[in-house]
Amino acid sequence: xxxxxxxxxxxxxxxxxxxxxxxxxxxxxxxxxxxxxxxxxxxxxxxxxxxxxxxxxxxxxxxxxxxxxxxxxxxxxxxxxxxxxxxxxxxxxxxxxxxxxxxxxxxxxxxx
Numbered sequence: 001x002x003x004x005x006x007x008x009x010x011x012x013x014x015x016x017x018x019x020x021x022x023x024x025x026x027x028x029x030x031x032x033x034x035x036x037x038x039x040x041x042x043x044x045x046x047x048x049x050x051x052x053x054x055x056x057x058x059x060x061x062x063x064x065x066x067x068x069x070x071x072x073x074x075x076x077x078x079x080x081x082x083x084x085x086x087x088x089x090x091x092x093x094x095x096x097x098x099x100x101x102x103x104x105x106x107x108x109x110x111x112x
Contacts, residue, residue, distance in 0.1 A: 014069040014098040022096065024065055032061040036068045047074075047081040054085055054093045064093045071097035072104040079106045086112035 015026045026035045034053050036046055050066055058064045068074070074082070086109065089095065102110055 014067075017098070018067060018069075018096060022065070022094075024067070024096075026067050026069065030060070032058045032064045034064070034066045036066065037070065038073065041073045041075050042068065042070075042078050043075050044077045044081045047078045050082075051085055054095075055090055058092055062092070064090075065096065066093060067096045067098070069098045072099040072101070074104075076106065079109050083108060083112065 018024050018026055024033060026033065034050065036042060036050060038046060054064065054066060056064075086095070099105070
């Protein structure tokens with residue numbers, strides 16, 4: 001089965017890279033696109049909301065997209081909570097994690 005998660009090496013302007021690679025405008029308001037952001041770090045509460053979103057079928061597009069433009073800000077707890085979704089994602093959900101490097105990710109996240 002093809003991977004439904006992409007980790008992009010992005011140092012600046014993730015919206016341009018995502019538009020180029022996936023043809024998704026993360027600045028638009030679309031019911032099948034969830035952009036996960038936070039002022040400081042992304043904690044477990046946001047990941048729980050993400051789980052709920054990911055298991056509902058898409059409304060307009062053939063797939064749902066979960067985009068984390070600053071995935072390096074995921075806390076350890078949030079990364080652990082994300083593991084179940086990374087291991088058994090719904091077929092119609094594509095996750096895109098953007099970070100300038102992979103050092104801030106748990107090995108278990110990178111291996112998925």
